Amino acid sequence: MPDPSRHRRTRTADRLLGALCWASALAVVAVFLWLLWDLLSQGLSHLSWSFLTGTVEDAGRGGGIAPVILSTLLILLVCLAVAVPLGVGCATWLSEYQRPDGALAGAITKAVDLLASVPSIVFGLFGMVFFCQVLDLGFSITAGGLTLACMILPIIIRTTLTGLHSAPNELRLGAAALGMTRHSALRHLLIPAAVPGIVVGVTLGISRAMAETAALIFTSGYATRMPSSLSDSGRAMSVHIYDLAMNVPGGAANAAASAAILLAVLTAINFTASKLSDRWHAKAVVTR
Amino acid sequence: MTWWRNISLSRQGTDRLVGGGLGLMAVISASVVFFILIFVCRGALPALREVGLTRLLTDGRWLPASSREPQYGVTAMLAGSLLVTAGAMLLATPLGLLSALFERFYAPRNLGRWYRRVLELLAGVPSVVFGLWGLMVLVPAINRWHPPGQSLLAATLILGLMVLPTLALTASAALESVPAAYFQAASALGMGRAATILGVALPAARTGIGGGALLAAARAIGETMAVVMVCGNIAQIPGSVFDPVRPVTSTIALEMGYATAAHRSVLFATALLLILMVAGPLGLAAFVKTQQKKRTVRHA
């Protein structure tokens, strides 16, 4: 017969590990709610329509954040306009024009992986030297957007690659057997099949770009006036929060309000991304 | 009848053109990282030539803007980066691992899914928001307990909280890929849940969990915003967890705006050091992964 004390020991171990797991999960949730509560309770009271549409006054202590929102959107626009075509093109070439074990393809994949691991402050330094000074763009929305484009490029490339890899090989064979050119197979069949992956990549890229601060401080700058062109300096949401919290005494409440908005937008974007990828993943399984 | 030949030759020409264009885009994408390295190195070169690596590492203090006798000791900042990262990992690794175990094994199905959503949301919180919260809530709390508040402890806590989702989600993914047959075998042998987790699941998933931890460590070293807002930013080797510190990233973020000449170049040199520090854990992760692959191939 088995030794009853051994059984007891097993059961105790089970209970102990279970309790630890529950405790840590509860702790994580509690801290998350605490963070959320603080931001919302401090921020919501300052949130109003005029906050969203007003200009920045008194270094951000008063007024609204309309120019900041516009700058953020413009930076994002520049970033996506560069990163999406470049990333999709790169991924398409890697997936459809190169053998996966090819030397050049391998080197490019490695370089992209390396790019993904560069800390954001280094992107900021690079953007400051290369875009602002060497290319003479100055502290501008364009420079900030281009810097962020470099940063989200790996995300777009990876998700597009995943999308293209999930396109059934029958499409490629079928198109080739009908004497179709590669580029028209790409345009009409493979890229459409990869669109889910690309969309997920773009959403993830947007969320990464909107959350970024360090890469923007030295590239798109701090200006709080309404930007009139892409060559103006413009302050992104996250830079606004940073500046209010660090350099403007009495700016905490507006910082919290801005943070609440940023968090809400990012949550919505991330939620969309995960829903989209879930749905397409499920669909891919069903149609197989 | 030769009309088609021209058409299809031009079609193949277009094909080649499209392929060339896409290849060019790939080369541009790949060259970004080299551009970054080149420009950071170029910025750092004057400092490495005139100040020298030895002075960077041996100068006692960080007084880069001093006009009489500038000092460029980065040791305190390197120590700051390493201490903050080590502390964050020490906090996040057990919590993240237990979180993953909770989600995979202990939570009821629906609760586990919800918990995963919370982790994903937490992973999506921008670092500047973590920093803001730290500055608004955590720092005053620590200050009441043991001034000044902005400290190694605050930075560790915030950074730990920030990398926790990365750790938990990668660990959970690693646990998910453990073959179901292992669990069936463990159940068939009458093993308890804890014994199965500790004896079967964790060892089987250890490469993935380790990889996630290294990834989190690299992220922690490279993180700027969450840290700069709560760490106090005094370049010193802290005597206790309540002392302010100043990691490499914070220094760059705070001083790049006004730095000139040698000071500026030294900042680029510290950025180079930062890249090397981040490359450490990532290189290790890649090495472990290839070793693992080799082993599986040999066993196969």
Place this chain on the structure above:
Amino acid sequence: MNDLSLPSSPGIRQGDASLNPKSQPEPASVISVRGLQLRYGDLVALRDVNLEIPSSQVTAVVGPSGCGKSSFLSCLNRLTDLIPSCRAEGRIRFDDVPDLLHPKVDLLELRRRVGMVFQKPNPFPLSIRRNFELPLREHGVPKDEIPGRMESTLREVGLWKEVADRLNSGAQLLSGGQQQRLCIARALALKPDVILFDEPCSALDPMSSGIVEEHIAALKDRVTVVIVTHNLAQAHRIADRLAVFWVRDGAGTLIEDGPARRVFESPRDPDAALYLRGAKG
């Protein structure tokens, strides 16, 4: 008819027509394969295949699994080019193309003239109409000709009545057999000289399989048909000529070919005899 953009053919190699007992005067062949060898890296998949494929007939390629039948088929439209590390050597004359394995052959035109239908129906995930428009536009067929070609080929495979009222709905909503007939019609619409079928019925249920088979047999008035099949009864029903592949010394090769009736009734190769008898019994 057409000429393909080819350089003058390289010198005729050894082991060619005059020496080969299999190339006796028979119906004019549209494809003649000489000393074909196919390798995947170091692995030899096909060795020394010599085969004449006469025009306007159904040639069935049979043999056990793994003997290289499907690989052989993909040599004929150079789909082998899509597989990394796959190399075909030898010579394949196709109509007026002296050697379709030559690297300078216009692949797009070759694949128009040599169509292919796969084991698993592979309509594009687009509407039925787009499935025709896309390849036809690619090959420069004027827009106003497309509906006519689509209708006539769909009629040929007996699909027109079933889909005439839903040409704009997704091709993947059709049943398996309908999808396969759509793929045949799509290949036919390009007016090919030859259509290659790679086990076209094996993924279908018996009913649709029968229908598809009938339509393949009816095609030979218009095009030359080469069909790989596992199903010897099917080969028996539709083939004019039979080619039997076998694994010898670790590589696939052709062990017997000739008029279907003759090969079925009195095979010369003992392995072929065994294989074909197994089918009868």
